[in-house]
Amino acid sequence: MKIKRTLRGVAFIAGLMILLAVSSYLLVPRNNTAAAGMEATSANGILGEKENSIDILVLGDSESYFSISPLQLWKEKGYTAYVCGTAGQHLTYSNTMLHRAFQKQKPKIVILETLAIYRKMSLSNVGLAEIARYFPVFQYHNRWKSYDLKGFKNGVKYNWAEDYKGYFYSDQVTPAQNLEYMTPTEESAKIAKTNRYFIQKIKDFCDENGAELILLSTPSTQNWNYKSHNGIAILASELSCEYIDLNLMNDTVGINWSLDTRDSGDHLNYSGANKVTHYLAEYLSGRGILSDHRGDKNYAHWDECLEKLNAKAKGTSN
Amino acid sequence: MPSIPSYFSVQFLAILLPVTVTTYAFLPQKPRRIVLLLASYAFFWAVSGKLLVYLLLSTLSIHHFGLWLADNQNRCDQALEQAQKENRKGIKVLYQRQQRGIIAFAVILHIGVLAVLKYSAFFATNLNVGFNLLKLPATVAIPSFVLPIGISFYTMQALSYVLDVYHRKISADRNLFRLALYMSFFPQIMEGPICRYTETAEQLWSVPPIEYRNLTFGLQRILFGILKKMVVADRLNLLISNVFNSYQDYDGFVIAVAAVCYTIQLYMDFSGTMDVALGIGQIFGVSLTENFQRPFFSKTIPEFWKRWHITLGAWFRDYIFYPISLSKPMKYLSSKARKRLGHNFGALPASAIALFYVWLCNGLWHGAGWHFIFFGMYHFALILSGNIAEPFAANIAHKLHISREHPLYHGFQIVRTAALVCIGEMFFRANGLRTGLAMLKKIFTDFTFNTIVEKTFFSFGADLYDYIIVAIVLAVVFFIELCQEKGVSIRERISTKPVAKRFAVYYALIMAIVIFGAYGDNYVPVDPIYASF
Numbered sequence: 070m071k072i073k074r075t076l077r078g079v080a081f082i083a084g085l086m087i088l089l090a091v092s093s094y095l096l097v098p099r100n101n102t103a104a105a106g107m108e109a110t111s112a113n114g115i116l117g118e119k120e121n122s123i124d125i126l127v128l129g130d131s132e133s134y135f136s137i138s139p140l141q142l143w144k145e146k147g148y149t150a151y152v153c154g155t156a157g158q159h160l161t162y163s164n165t166m167l168h169r170a171f172q173k174q175k176p177k178i179v180i181l182e183t184l185a186i187y188r189k190m191s192l193s194n195v196g197l198a199e200i201a202r203y204f205p206v207f208q209y210h211n212r213w214k215s216y217d218l219k220g221f222k223n224g225v226k227y228n229w230a231e232d233y234k235g236y237f238y239s240d241q242v243t244p245a246q247n248l249e250y251m252t253p254t255e256e257s258a259k260i261a262k263t264n265r266y267f268i269q270k271i272k273d274f275c276d277e278n279g280a281e282l283i284l285l286s287t288p289s290t291q292n293w294n295y296k297s298h299n300g301i302a303i304l305a306s307e308l309s310c311e312y313i314d315l316n317l318m319n320d321t322v323g324i325n326w327s328l329d330t331r332d333s334g335d336h337l338n339y340s341g342a343n344k345v346t347h348y349l350a351e352y353l354s355g356r357g358i359l360s361d362h363r364g365d366k367n368y369a370h371w372d373e374c375l376e377k378l379n380a381k382a383k384g385t386s387n
Numbered sequence: 388m389p390s391i392p393s394y395f396s397v398q399f400l401a402i403l404l405p406v407t408v409t410t411y412a413f414l415p416q417k418p419r420r421i422v423l424l425l426a427s428y429a430f431f432w433a434v435s436g437k438l439l440v441y442l443l444l445s446t447l448s449i450h451h452f453g454l455w456l457a458d459n460q461n462r463c464d465q466a467l468e469q470a471q472k473e474n475r476k477g478i479k480v481l482y483q484r485q486q487r488g489i490i491a492f493a494v495i496l497h498i499g500v501l502a503v504l505k506y507s508a509f510f511a512t513n514l515n516v517g518f519n520l521l522k523l524p525a526t527v528a529i530p531s532f533v534l535p536i537g538i539s540f541y542t543m544q545a546l547s548y549v550l551d552v553y554h555r556k557i558s559a560d561r562n563l564f565r566l567a568l569y570m571s572f573f574p575q576i577m578e579g580p581i582c583r584y585t586e587t588a589e590q591l592w593s594v595p596p597i598e599y600r601n602l603t604f605g606l607q608r609i610l611f612g613i614l615k616k617m618v619v620a621d622r623l624n625l626l627i628s629n630v631f632n633s634y635q636d637y638d639g640f641v642i643a644v645a646a647v648c649y650t651i652q653l654y655m656d657f658s659g660t661m662d663v664a665l666g667i668g669q670i671f672g673v674s675l676t677e678n679f680q681r682p683f684f685s686k687t688i689p690e691f692w693k694r695w696h697i698t699l700g701a702w703f704r705d706y707i708f709y710p711i712s713l714s715k716p717m718k719y720l721s722s723k724a725r726k727r728l729g730h731n732f733g734a735l736p737a738s739a740i741a742l743f744y745v746w747l748c749n750g751l752w753h754g755a756g757w758h759f760i761f762f763g764m765y766h767f768a769l770i771l772s773g774n775i776a777e778p779f780a781a782n783i784a785h786k787l788h789i790s791r792e793h794p795l796y797h798g799f800q801i802v803r804t805a806a807l808v809c810i811g812e813m814f815f816r817a818n819g820l821r822t823g824l825a826m827l828k829k830i831f832t833d834f835t836f837n838t839i840v841e842k843t844f845f846s847f848g849a850d851l852y853d854y855i856i857v858a859i860v861l862a863v864v865f866f867i868e869l870c871q872e873k874g875v876s877i878r879e880r881i882s883t884k885p886v887a888k889r890f891a892v893y894y895a896l897i898m899a900i901v902i903f904g905a906y907g908d909n910y911v912p913v914d915p916i917y918a919s920f
Contacts, residue, residue: 076888081890085897092902096902182453196396196401197906206902207907210901213903214852238438307522
């Protein structure tokens with residue numbers, strides 16, 4: 070009787086797994102567009118990029134997609150980068166994006182914008198995000214409302230690519246007030262245990278896949294301070310990875326807080342992003358691990374995208 | 388997913404519950420008690436952290452008071468045995484006085500802690516308003532405390548235990564761990580049910596092995612509870628929070644719909660949580676007291692309160708209503724009133740006074756706010772007026788040849804009761820008494836159906852599909868409750884079906900929650916409503 074019941078229990082769980090897998094397959098977006106139900110389309114545009122064409126993957130929250138412009142990096146050094154940053158990104162989603170990106174790409178560098186490391190995560194959301202990685206129905210369950218049978222017949226094809234490679238263009242200028250935001254202190258901000266666990270997972274994944282993890286704090290007078298810097302510096306030494314805090318390097322980066330921020334020091338604008346990206350281009354060039362793809366036919370569309378961004382910056386395109 | 392690790396959180400459903408059930412299942416009897424106690428404290432810690440100390444102190448305190456009372460009772464009994472007949476009355480009075488002193492100390496201590504933590508800010512605010520009105524140059528600082536989760540629930544359990552020992556209904560428990568488990572059992576600590584010592588302490592302590600039937604029945608009930616909470620209650624929150632937070636922007640029709648939706652949300656949320664609590668209890672072989680018995684089939688308000696939050700009503704009945712209405716002054720009042728008002732209405736004044744305190748406490752128990760007091764007084768007025776009007780209503784119905792047993796009349800009574808409940812719940816949910824009154828006024832003075840044309844109901848982040856899903860699940864709940872009302876147990880029926888059909892029911896429930904549950908990107912997590920009381 071006991072064996073029978075145990076077998077019944079196993080059969081029940083197996084049946085449930087199959088049901089979750091089938092429903093996941095049915096509800097997962099057929100394409101990586103908003104119309105197909107994909108979330109954070111700009112970040113997920115990486116799924117539509119040519120296989121093995123991305124050198125640098127950027128993860129993080131809005132600081133990442135306002136501060137790093139992959140097309141500027143392309144223009145200066147011919148490196149291909151993609152920003153998988155999303156608004157208020159939690160490390161669970163950074164981890165999800167990392168795994169998604171590596172399905173088709175083999176970037177040599179993974180940059181994580183550090184503000185996401187301090188973003189609190191509820192255990193419930195962490196659990197849900199982890200389950201959703203195996204059974205996407207937990208993430209896309211609401212898609213039953215807009216289910217399209219036609220799309221189902223065509224299967225899953227992620228072929229939409231984003232022109233600015235995850236970068237959010239903004240030419241707004243609202244000067245920052247708080248310019249003395251990096252007052253030195255011995256204190257260091259604490260990183261929550263759950264966040265620490267996920268950052269370790271991200272680091273381990275990068276190591277296993279031959280990518281170097283770099284922690285990067287982009288300039289922000291509203292979101293960064295010395296205490297946060299100290300916390301990440303300790304973390305970086307524990308993880309044995311590179312840490313660059315551009316908030317302490319303004320002599321080199323040259324952010325002008327009257328002109329280079331779109332919202333009083335919260336995020337950078339186009340001009341600020343170009344300065345950060347220029348620094349990054351020089352830094353990566355100095356490392357000598359990436360190659361210049363300019364002139365390579367396989368990367369021709371990067372020039373087209375750059376032209377579009379230039380046109381946008383000149384105000385000749387929407 | 389809710390922001391606190393409630394019974395609907397991933398960490399509870401995927402970690403704490405399975406780990407506790409599995410560990411419990413593989414251990415012999417005695418260590419199972421430790422597993423339940425540790426799981427209960429772990430859950431409380433996860434929700435309230437260091438505030439666990441309140442629960443521990445409360446447990447220690449009732450253990451001590453129980454033993455103190457029992458000790459005093461024993462000494463009284465011994466003294467009475469040894470005393471001569473003429474001295475017995477004096478000894479009785481002496482010990483009774485001591486008993487009263489001990490119980491008063493216990494009650495004041497527990498109510499005092501609750502009052503300070505939960506009500507001191509409310510009283511201080513009103514005191515300042517009073518000073519202001521009287522133009523006195525004084526202000527009281529408004530204190531701010533973090534409430535331990537479930538304090539209103541476990542305080543009631545603690546008080547019922549010491550009061551029952553005082554009244555010699557039960558013997559004081561010398562076993563601190565049994566009492567600790569009675570106080571803290573994790574499925575009920577957050578929202579009840581408020582169980583009595585006689586109902587659960589022994590059951591919990593007996594820690595029977597997990598039986599297949601209990602496991603499957605318990606799991607079914609848990610799934611049903613999650614379905615009610617996550618598919619209906621949390622989905623309706625989009626409409627409710629929008630309308631209640633800015634009622635000024637909506638007409639009377641939208642406000643009325645929101646009031647009805649809130650009543651549904653509250654029922655689905657609270658009864659869903661109770662289904663989870665009772666389902667978990669059943670897995671461990673513990674029958675927790677039912678807190679709901681299909682309240683929306685009630686024909687009158689008193690009947691509604693016998694079916695809604697039953698354990699709270701029973702607590703107020705046993706520890707407030709009866710002690711007041713059976714007290715000497717009330718008995719005297721009743722006998723006087725009978726002479727003046729006749730047999731029909733003679734008992735009314737005494738019961739009205741007792742009822743008043745019951746509903747004042749009921750309102751205050753739910754929260755520190757005038758709208759909660761109004762909620763209590765509203766139900767007090769409805770019940771009292773119903774009692775007064777009943778003979779007249781019966782007379783009128785008789786003269787008009789209306790059969791009060793006709794199904795149509797019953798239907799009318801059910802709808803009327805539900806409507807009255809919805810009005811009360813609107814005040815309950817409103818952000819203050821003035822807001823509640825303004826919303827009620829809008830229902831009667833600004834009632835139009837324009838919002839249907841303007842599709843207002845689709846502007847809250849919920850679309851037609853959301854409302855369709857809510858309607859389907861409500862229809863399922865209604866069907867199940869209708870069967871229960873007719874004495875049919877759906878779970879018993881399911882258990883007689885072949886295994887494939889039983890699996891199909893489980894799968895349908897699980898997939899309905901996974902696919903139609905209001906969680907994830909488009910929904911704001913909703914904490915269980917009663918957890919905040």
